[in-house]
Amino acid sequence: xxxxxxxxxxxxxxxxxxxxxxxxxxxxxxxxxxxxxxxxxxxxxxxxxxxxxxxxxxxxxxxxxxxxxxxxxxxxxxxxxxxxxxxxxxxxxxxxxxxxxxxxxxxxxxxxxxxxxxxxxxxxxxxxxxxxxxxxxxxxxxxxxxxxxxxxxxxxxxxxxxxxxxxxxxxxxxxxxxxxxxxxxxxxxxxxxxxxxxxxxxxxxxxxxxxxxxxxxxxxxxxxxxxxxxxxxxxxxxxxxxxxxxxxxxxxx
Amino acid sequence: xxxxxxxxxxxxxxxxxxxxxxxxxxxxxxxxxxxxxxxxxxxxxxxxxxxxxxxxxxxxxxxxxxxxxxxxxxxxxxxxxxxxxxxxxxxxxxxxxxxxxxxxxxxxxxxxxxxxxxxxxxxxxxxxxxxxxxxxxxxxxxxxxxxxxxxxxxxxxxxxxxxxxxxxxxxxxxxxxxxxxxxxxxxxxxxxxxxxxxxxxxxxxxxxxxxxxxxxxxxxxxxxxxxxxxxxxxxxxxxxxxxxxxxxxxxxxxxxxxxxxxxxxxxxxxxxxxxxxxxxxxxxxxxxxxxxxxxxxxxxxxxxxxxxxxxxxxxxxxxxxxxxxxxxxxxxxxxxxxxxxxxxxxxxxxxxxxxxxxxxxxxxxxxxxxxxxxxxxxxxxxxxxxxxxxxxxxxxxxxxxxxxxxxxxxxxxxxxxxxxxxxxxxxxxxxxxxxxxxxxxxxxxxxxxxxxxxxxxxxxxxxxxxxxxxxxxxxxxxxxxxxxxxxxxxxxxxxxxxxxxxxxxxxxxxx
Ligand code: SF4
Ligand code: SF4
Numbered sequence: 179x180x181x182x183x184x185x186x187x188x189x190x191x192x193x194x195x196x197x198x199x200x201x202x203x204x205x206x207x208x209x210x211x212x213x214x215x216x217x218x219x220x221x222x223x224x225x226x227x228x229x230x231x232x233x234x235x236x237x238x239x240x241x242x243x244x245x246x247x248x249x250x251x252x253x254x255x256x257x258x259x260x261x262x263x264x265x266x267x268x269x270x271x272x273x274x275x276x277x278x279x280x281x282x283x284x285x286x287x288x289x290x291x292x293x294x295x296x297x298x299x300x301x302x303x304x305x306x307x308x309x310x311x312x313x314x315x316x317x318x319x320x321x322x323x324x325x326x327x328x329x330x331x332x333x334x335x336x337x338x339x340x341x342x343x344x345x346x347x348x349x350x351x352x353x354x355x356x357x358x359x360x361x362x363x364x365x366x367x368x369x370x371x372x373x374x375x376x377x378x379x380x381x382x383x384x385x386x387x388x389x390x391x392x393x394x395x396x397x398x399x400x401x402x403x404x405x406x407x408x409x410x411x412x413x414x415x416x417x418x419x420x421x422x423x424x425x426x427x428x429x430x431x
Numbered sequence: 432x433x434x435x436x437x438x439x440x441x442x443x444x445x446x447x448x449x450x451x452x453x454x455x456x457x458x459x460x461x462x463x464x465x466x467x468x469x470x471x472x473x474x475x476x477x478x479x480x481x482x483x484x485x486x487x488x489x490x491x492x493x494x495x496x497x498x499x500x501x502x503x504x505x506x507x508x509x510x511x512x513x514x515x516x517x518x519x520x521x522x523x524x525x526x527x528x529x530x531x532x533x534x535x536x537x538x539x540x541x542x543x544x545x546x547x548x549x550x551x552x553x554x555x556x557x558x559x560x561x562x563x564x565x566x567x568x569x570x571x572x573x574x575x576x577x578x579x580x581x582x583x584x585x586x587x588x589x590x591x592x593x594x595x596x597x598x599x600x601x602x603x604x605x606x607x608x609x610x611x612x613x614x615x616x617x618x619x620x621x622x623x624x625x626x627x628x629x630x631x632x633x634x635x636x637x638x639x640x641x642x643x644x645x646x647x648x649x650x651x652x653x654x655x656x657x658x659x660x661x662x663x664x665x666x667x668x669x670x671x672x673x674x675x676x677x678x679x680x681x682x683x684x685x686x687x688x689x690x691x692x693x694x695x696x697x698x699x700x701x702x703x704x705x706x707x708x709x710x711x712x713x714x715x716x717x718x719x720x721x722x723x724x725x726x727x728x729x730x731x732x733x734x735x736x737x738x739x740x741x742x743x744x745x746x747x748x749x750x751x752x753x754x755x756x757x758x759x760x761x762x763x764x765x766x767x768x769x770x771x772x773x774x775x776x777x778x779x780x781x782x783x784x785x786x787x788x789x790x791x792x793x794x795x796x797x798x799x800x801x802x803x804x805x806x807x808x809x810x811x812x813x814x815x816x817x818x819x820x821x822x823x824x825x826x827x828x829x830x831x832x833x834x835x836x837x838x839x840x841x842x843x844x845x846x847x848x849x850x851x852x853x854x855x856x857x858x859x860x861x862x863x864x865x866x867x868x869x870x871x872x873x874x875x876x877x878x879x880x881x882x883x884x885x886x887x888x889x890x891x892x893x894x895x896x897x898x899x900x901x902x903x904x905x906x907x908x909x910x911x912x913x914x915x916x917x918x919x920x921x922x923x924x925x926x927x928x929x930x931x932x933x934x935x936x937x938x939x940x941x942x
Contacts, residue, residue, distance in 0.1 A: 182704050186704060188760070189764070192711050203721075206725035248730075251732075251739050252739055306597045308622075310623065311647070313937070314644070314728045321710075324707070353622060353623055354569045355622075355623055356572075356592070363593055386624045386626075389625045
């Protein structure tokens with residue numbers, strides 16, 4: 179017993195101060211893309227070069243679909259090397275088309291509508307469904323339960339039964355083999371239900387976008403309330419998104 | 432008549448052979464050689480089908496045998512028609528490989544004792560589904576005959592695909608007598624993304640990202656196995672500094688997962704101090720990977736030809752200092768766990784797997800080492816910097832949950848020491864060199880000791896130097912049957928504990 183207590187003292191108090199203090203991320207972390215200059219006239223190389231169809235030209239400007247982008251360390255999209263990835267980890271949005279980013283203001287997720295928020299009160303119980311990703315998104319959802327993040331202090335909890343849940347949080351590109359399990363689990367959640375997708379896979383197929391064994395994103399099957407991009411999203415990106423959805427993060431960005 | 436003394440093509444890990452030099456044996460010779468290899472202590476690292484180049488329905492089988500004691504790999508090859516006699520009864524470690532071949536290519540291993548689908552996908556070529564499933568629809572996952580025990584007081588428990596926590600999907604069927612498990616059958620495939628077929632005619636620009644996400648917790652393990660294979664096929668020499676940084680990535684991955692798993696075991700037995708310390712410490716190791724390459728899971732670190740990220744002296748120091756800092760906390764958290772009598776009484780004797788079962792099933796990595804079976808490709812088939820720095824083969828004898836946990840504990844200490852050793856002697860020089868085109872008509876084998884065990888990748892190129900077949904074997908492919916055996920005669924309530932002690936990958940199995 180005594181050695182447990184002394185070890186406890188040595189290990190110290192580790193819960194982070196988020197969201198009061200911003201997290202310290204690794205300097206090499208790749209978050210929100212930035213564009214260093216204008217595209218040369220008529221260049222559309224990126225539309226061909228990104229292997230995951232994340233890059234396109236819209237109104238003469240390069241746009242990255244953050245729902246498809248894997249934030250590759252060796253981004254192959256732009257031969258002019260115009261794309262840099264910043265340390266900005268806040269990336270969650272409420273609508274699919276808002277993920278198409280070409281610089282400037284980014285529409286970070288607004289809270290759920292007041293009526294739905296009121297129904298939730300101060301708690302959000304989620305049933306997580308893992309549907310054919312690589313299990314890293316799952317790992318970074320799980321990590322929110324550790325004492326560094328301590329998800330419970332915000333009233334958010336992952337629960338075992340869909341019957342106890344206010345919604346589902348889906349990871350993975352929804353394989354053919356998981357499709358009916360995902361839909362059944364969704365059905366089993368009492369309405370009105372919140373649907374959250376985490377990671378490029380669940381948003382649009384991720385690295386497996388061209389596979390014939392996967393569905394191209396959960397929103398082809400169900401209405402989605404919150405999109406959290408990344409491959410893998412930083413845990414703080416997930417936490418920030420969840421807190422925005424329930425109105426527990428200041429809205430200024 | 433059987434030819435005497437068939438001499439297979441031999442190669443080293445990370446090497447290639449010219450496909451034309453691999454003699455095609457008739458199936459009898461092939462099977463005799465395979466059984467003889469296993470008899471002499473060889474392991475079937477992979478056995479897989481390769482569609483013929485000529486006629487569409489021809490199928491070749493390739494067997495990749497790891498001769499651990501000789502640090503070599505033997506390659507055998509044969510041709511089969513619409514069926515071939517199963518060897519699973521005399522050589523259980525290939526039972527799943529044969530089922531995989533059946534499901535992918537529609538050929539039947541006759542007299543297979545346990546012929547069931549593996550991943551529930553459509554057949555890859557031809558018009559035959561071995562189980563007679565309709566070809567115009569996707570098969571239903573879990574749709575198969577489960578082994579069943581009947582009798583008074585016998586009941587069945589079915590769990591999954593969706594489980595209680597944040598866990599990957601899979602289906603478990605228990606045959607129980609009261610609380611006691613007589614048999615556990617595991618049916619997977621829910622995570623199937625069709626990764627191997629996507630590699631056809633590759634490598635493609637999308638391939639590297641897919642290799643890093645075969646199993647996200649083994650990003651470095653699978654990523655490195657792929658890169659080594661491409662380097663072998665293109666004859667590229669990776670600079671020493673890149674090899675050292677790769678090993679740092681691989682050992683950090685091992686540390687994060689081992690520490691996390693011991694924490695999860697602590698959670699399962701209700702020993703909360705270690706559970707919560709390890710949950711955090713796992714994050715500390717992941718954050719070290721992020722310091723190296725920006726991703727907690729090591730995405731983007733390893734690329735064909737080397738690594739994408741170098742360490743400057745400041746980062747080098749910062750990493751070493753951080754390791755010194757968390758080492759004390761890690762060992763403190765683990766010692767607490769292994770010193771607590773209440774913990775030991777839960778771990779000891781639970782989920783026992785014997786040495787002979789482990790050998791028969793071809794278990795790998797932690798699961799094998801816990802049964803006294805020495806398996807570690809860093810030791811037996813070293814590549815890169817492991818040729819110089821690795822000499823510690825860790826095994827335990829008891830084959831139970833305790834042994835699986837304790838192998839991890841000792842590997843944690845070994846990995847921390849390795850990181851220090853590598854960091855102290857980081858070679859100078861470049862971290863990446865260009866990679867040329869791939870050799871045509873060649874076969875390459877790449878083995879990497881991931882944290883669960885050996886990750887095996889095999890690539891075969893066509894006349895244009897494009898990938899004609901790419902085979903991936905995650906250690907979980909072998910080890911799930913170990914979990915099923917461990918559960919025999921255990922209380923069903925000990926399933927979570929045993930499951931954690933194996934900590935296998937669903938997506939790595941499902942591909
Ligand atoms: S980072 Fe990767 S996915 Fe994103 S635009 Fe670049 S190449 Fe495409
Ligand atoms: S989005 Fe990326 S990290 Fe998440 S499950 Fe898919 S492949 Fe894995």
